[in-house]
Structure formats: C-alpha cells, structure tokens
Amino acid sequence: xxxxxxxxxxxxxxxxxxxxVLFLVxxxxxxxxxxxxxxxxxxxxxxxxxxxxxxKPQFAGYIGALMKDPAFTSGRLEKVCVVVxxxxxxxxxxxxxxxxFSRAGVHDVKANDFVTFSGVRVGLFVLPGDGxxxxxxxxxxxxxxxxxxxxHARDSLVRFQSGEENWRKHSKRVVQIALxxxxxxxxxxxxxxxxxxxFNITLDATEEFNEFVSRFLGE
Amino acid sequence: xATNYYFHGFDIKNFRTxxxxxxxxxKRINIIxxxxxxxxxxxxxxxxxxxDLRDPISLIKPYQWRQIYMQGEKDLDLIFREATxxxxxxxxxxxxxxxxxxxxxxxxxxxxxxxxxxxxxxxxREQYNFTTDIGLHSKISHNGESLMDKYTLPHSYGYVGSLNxxxxxxxxxxxxxxxxxxxNPIDIANRYSxxxxxxxxxxxxxxxxxxxxSIDELVLLQEGNQPNVYAERGGGLIAINLLGEGxxxxxxxxxxxxxATNGVVLFDEIxxxxxxxxxxxxWGILAIIANKVNCQIFATSHSREAILSAAAGIHxxxxxxxxxxxxxxxxxxxxxxxxYDYVELESADEFGFEFR
Numbered sequence: 172x173x174x175x176x177x178x179x180x181x182x183x184x185x186x187x188x189x190x191x192v193l194f195l196v197x198x199x200x201x202x203x204x205x206x207x208x209x210x211x212x213x214x215x216x217x218x219x220x221x222x223x224x225x226x227k228p229q230f231a232g233y234i235g236a237l238m239k240d241p242a243f244t245s246g247r248l249e250k251v252c253v254v255v256x257x258x259x260x261x262x263x264x265x266x267x268x269x270x271x272f273s274r275a276g277v278h279d280v281k282a283n284d285f286v287t288f289s290g291v292r293v294g295l296f297v298l299p300g301d302g303x304x305x306x307x308x309x310x311x312x313x314x315x316x317x318x319x320x321x322x323h324a325r326d327s328l329v330r331f332q333s334g335e336e337n338w339r340k341h342s343k344r345v346v347q348i349a350l351x352x353x354x355x356x357x358x359x360x361x362x363x364x365x366x367x368x369x370f371n372i373t374l375d376a377t378e379e380f381n382e383f384v385s386r387f388l389g390e
Numbered sequence: 391x392a393t394n395y396y397f398h399g400f401d402i403k404n405f406r407t408x409x410x411x412x413x414x415x416x417k418r419i420n421i422i423x424x425x426x427x428x429x430x431x432x433x434x435x436x437x438x439x440x441x442d443l444r445d446p447i448s449l450i451k452p453y454q455w456r457q458i459y460m461q462g463e464k465d466l467d468l469i470f471r472e473a474t475x476x477x478x479x480x481x482x483x484x485x486x487x488x489x490x491x492x493x494x495x496x497x498x499x500x501x502x503x504x505x506x507x508x509x510x511x512x513x514x515r516e517q518y519n520f521t522t523d524i525g526l527h528s529k530i531s532h533n534g535e536s537l538m539d540k541y542t543l544p545h546s547y548g549y550v551g552s553l554n555x556x557x558x559x560x561x562x563x564x565x566x567x568x569x570x571x572x573x574n575p576i577d578i579a580n581r582y583s584x585x586x587x588x589x590x591x592x593x594x595x596x597x598x599x600x601x602x603x604s605i606d607e608l609v610l611l612q613e614g615n616q617p618n619v620y621a622e623r624g625g626g627l628i629a630i631n632l633l634g635e636g637x638x639x640x641x642x643x644x645x646x647x648x649x650a651t652n653g654v655v656l657f658d659e660i661x662x663x664x665x666x667x668x669x670x671x672x673w674g675i676l677a678i679i680a681n682k683v684n685c686q687i688f689a690t691s692h693s694r695e696a697i698l699s700a701a702a703g704i705h706x707x708x709x710x711x712x713x714x715x716x717x718x719x720x721x722x723x724x725x726x727x728x729x730y731d732y733v734e735l736e737s738a739d740e741f742g743f744e745f746r
Binding site: 187224229232233235236237239240241242244245246 | 717719721726728730734737738740741743744745
C-alpha cells in the first residue's frame with residue numbers, strides 16, 4: 172500500500188510539487204481512497220502525488236494557480252489528472268469540469284480522456300466511468316455487496332425510509348452505517364475505511380478507471 | 391487614461407542574460423519576481439535603456455551602476471547573450487513601437503570623428519586614444535522609421551559614444567531606484583518642491599507617517615548653495631539623511647512616482663528596508679499617486695510577503711486592475727514570464743502554490 176501522503180492545502184503549509192504525476196480530487200478522503208487504489212494497482216509511490224482541493228467549486232481557482240506554479244511551467248510536472256465523482260448526473264459533472272479546464276486555458280479536455288497542454292498531459296476522469304452516475308461509495312458498495320454489514324446497512328435505510336422518500340447521499344449513508352458496524356477505528360469515509368481495512372474493493376469494480384490510469388501514465 | 395501608461399509590452403532577443411523574453415499586456419504597476427539570477431534587475435535596466443535614448447552609452451550605464459568595470463572591445467560582448475548574433479529589443483509603447491537593433495561592428499569614420507572631438511561627461515574636451523574601430527552600433531527605429539544610430543567605442547580607459555539622430559521625438563521620463571542608486575539631497579529637495587507645487591504634499595506626508603506617525607511636516611531649508619529637506623517632529627528638525635533607511639527609501643520612492651508625470655519609475659528591491667506591516671499601505675498610496683500622474687511602475691521583489699502586500703495594497707486602493715505580477719523563469723538558456731492578475735495571485739496564495 173502507498174504511504175499516506177495526501178497534503179492539506181493552504182498558505183500555512185505551502186506544498187511544493189515534487190513528483191512527476193499529480194492527481195487532484197475533491198476531498199481529503201477521496202485522496203486517501205485514490206492512494207489506496209494506486210497501492211492495489213502497484214503504482215510506484217515516488218511517481219504520483221495525490222492532492223485534494225476542498226470541494227468541487229475550488230477546482231477552478233486551484234487549476235488556474237497550478238498552471239502557473241513553477242513545477243508546471245518548467246515542465247517538472249509531467250501529468251495532471253482531475254478525478255471527480257459523477258454524483259447524480261455524469262454528463263453535467265463532465266460539462267462542469269470541462270468548462271473549468273477551458274477557463275484555465277485548457278481546451279478540448281473530455282471526460283475520461285486527456286490532452287497535452289504546454290507540454291503537460293492533462294486528464295479528467297469522472298467516476299465511476301462509462302457515463303454512469305455515482306460516487307466512490309458506489310464502488311465500495313458494489314465490491315462488498317454480500318458483506319453482512321452492507322446488507323444490514325441497506326436494510327436499515329430501507330426500514331427507516333418511507334416509500335416516497337429518496338434520501339440524499341444514499342450511498343454515503345450506507346457506507347457510514349457499514350463503517351459503524353466495523354471493528355476498526357472510527358472513520359467516516361471510504362478512503363479511511365479502505366486504509367483501515369474495514370473492507371476491500373475489487374479491481375473489477377474500478378476496471379474502467381484502472382484502464383484509464385494505465386493509459387494516462389503510459390508514454 | 392487607464393491604459394495610457396508608457397510600456398504595453400516588450401520583446402527581447404539575445405540581450406544580456408536573455409535569449410528571448412516577451413511580455414504583452416503590461417499594466418500600470420508591474421511587480422517582478424523570480425529566482426536569483428533570473429534577470430529581474432536586468433529587465434529593469436533594459437527598460438531604462440529603452441527610455442535613455444539620447445545617451446549614446448546608455449547600454450554601458452547599467453554596468454557602471456553595478457560597479458562592473460568594463461573595458462575594451464571584448465567586454466562589449468557582455469551586452470549580447472551570444473556575441474556572434476545581433477540583439478533586438480522591441481518595445482510596444484503608447485507612443486508606438488520602438489525597435490533597437492544592436493550589433494558589434496566596425497564603427498564608421500564619421501562617427502569616430504565625432505567621438506574624437508566630443509565632450510566628456512564632465513564637460514571637458516577630451517582626446518581619446520582608440521585602440522580599435524570595432525564597437526557597438528544601436529540602430530533605433532520608431533514605427534518602422536529610422537530614428538537614430540548610436541555608436542559606442544572603447545578607448546584606453548572606458549567608452550565614448552556618438553549619436554546620429556534622424557528624427558526627434560519626445561520620450562517618457564524614467565527614474566530607477568536601487569540599493570545603490572538613490573537620489574541625492576538636492577534631487578530630493580527638488581522633487582519635494584515639485585510635489586508640493588503639484589498638490590502631492592499630503593500624499594507624501596501620508597506615506598511617511600506610515601513609518602513615523604510623529605512627522606508633522608517636511609521643511610525645505612536653503613543652506614549655502616544646497617537645499618535640504620528636514621522632517622519636523624514635535625517642534626524639532628531632523629535632516630532626511632539622519633532618518634532611518636526605511637523612511638529615506640520611502641520618501642525617495644514616493645517622490646519618484648509623484649514627479650513622474652506620464653513617465654516610468656523602476657524600483658529594484660526597495661522593499662527590503664520596509665516592514666511588511668506597512669508595505670500594503672505604501673503600495674496603496676503609490677497606486678493612487680501613479681494613477682493621478684499617469685506614472686507606470688516596475689518593481690522587483692523576492693519576498694512573498696512583499697509581493698502579496700503590493701497586491702493587497704493596490705487592491706484596497708481600488709486599482710487592482712492596474713496590478714500585474716510576473717515571475718521571470720529561467721530554465722537552461724531560455725526565459726519566460728509567468729503573469730498573474732490580482733485574482734490569480736490570490737488563488738496561488740490561497741492554495742499555497744509557489745509564485746516567487
């Protein structure tokens with residue numbers, strides 16, 4: 172597994188980009204999740220850095236600033252990829268991210284693909300991929316479908332949910348209940364759940380992303 | 391008036407440390423950052439040379455400021471990134487485009503004859519002992535029309551130049567302030583007098599009071615042949631030269647800007663003696679004065695705090711659109727300028743990215 176290296180943003184601790192490949196995600200737990208996944212894929216730690224931007228609205232400012240960082244402008248950084256959850260609408264999220272890239276001057280970026288900008292490979296992946304809606308939690312739920320904790324979590328939500336009610340963030344709630352039923356240190360997200368061995372994910376569940384990463388990191 | 395400042399862009403090729411450096415969309419206040427040796431000071435000196443048109447040895451001057459003793463034909467190579475190629479400096483200004491083409495070549499006999507009978511900078515007629523006829527030729531054109539030829543030739547202990555002007559056009563005034571190039575007491579007195587006349591006295595005092603709130607007034611006294619500026623504090627007078635380095639630097643900077651009507655002021659790391667807590671306010675005052683007199687400012691800095699303070703001060707003065715920060719980046723032999731507006735710099739700071 173990769174060592175924990177997801178950095179906190181902010182001027183109190185200006186992070187210097189030191190690796191050749193940078194993956195950007197929305198939240199800290201997303202970053203931990205990605206690091207664990209990269210560990211499972213056997214990707215070398217000294218190649219990839221994962222950073223989080225504290226929420227989707229921050230991507231615009233973050234990407235703009237990143238593209239002026241000496242690591243980017245000097246070509247020291249070779250590849251940058253943004254990984255976001257599709258949430259409820261894969262197409263809308265993709266369009267939103269493409270617009271953010273475009274404002275930063277990077278045109279022609281498409282979801283689950285990459286382009287070259289100023290000599291740097293710039294990619295975008297909208298999870299879970301293949302035009303599907305969803306979040307990281309859905310990958311975990313699908314990987315652990317028959318796990319009793321996840322069965323109980325789904326049943327509990329159904330029991331306390333009235334017929335017409337469609338609770339927001341349903342998948343997150345299922346994972347939180349499953350984590351609460353796990354004999355591990357308390358944690359609220361899939362990334363730390365994975366890191367603390369509360370559950371596993373199968374590489375089949377992230378097949379399209381794995382294939383994208385392989386292409387993105389390739390020559 | 392908002393974009394009526396002097397320089398709008400430049401394109402430098404094969405000049406001094408720069409193989410090539412091009413910047414467009416300059417603003418009224420341009421802060422320049424970058425690593426040591428990136429070429430920040432050289433860029434200021436290049437802009438100064440662009441306006442120092444009528445001095446035939448303007449390209450030698452910056453070396454004198456840096457106390458680099460140049461001598462002979464070989465040392466002229468320092469002016470070129472690669473001495474075997476010509477240099478070109480193109481400046482896009484509010485008055486049109488100026489192109490300087492620099493070559494090391496044989497100087498025509500007529501130009502040498504002018505130099506032989508010319509006057510030295512001290513006004514004395516001097517006879518020069520030329521050891522070569524290879525010198526520096528600067529051909530300067532304005533909007534494609536030939537403006538002047540400048541020739542610089544080494545003699546036994548320095549350089550002498552001549553100027554062949556084909557067209558006379560007005561150029562903007564320019565002042566450069568560095569740690570070693572400071573105004574003398576007479577210049578300070580003259581500039582303070584001019585500031586009082588042009589209604590800038592209150593801004594000058596306001597700036598000085600940021601560093602010393604006990605200053606009541608600045609007083610100009612004629613002592614013999616020399617005018618001197620004194621600060622009046624609690625009824626007593628103290629000579630400007632006895633004030634701290636920060637106050638003298640600040641006074642010099644504020645007077646330079648307030649006297650540069652339609653001109654350009656270049657500051658080389660003048661923030662060093664100034665405490666960070668006041669630099670934002672100082673930049674706010676400089677932005678207001680620069681707007682009032684239509685002055686353009688270029689200032690170098692290494693300090694993250696100073697760069698951010700300049701941005702914050704200019705923003706709070708309501709002139710954030712006048713602000714630009716550019717980081718000069720050098721990799722191997724090539725240079726580029728990474729430019730930030732106020733919002734981009736704010737984002738870089740917020741997310742902790744390097745921008746110096």
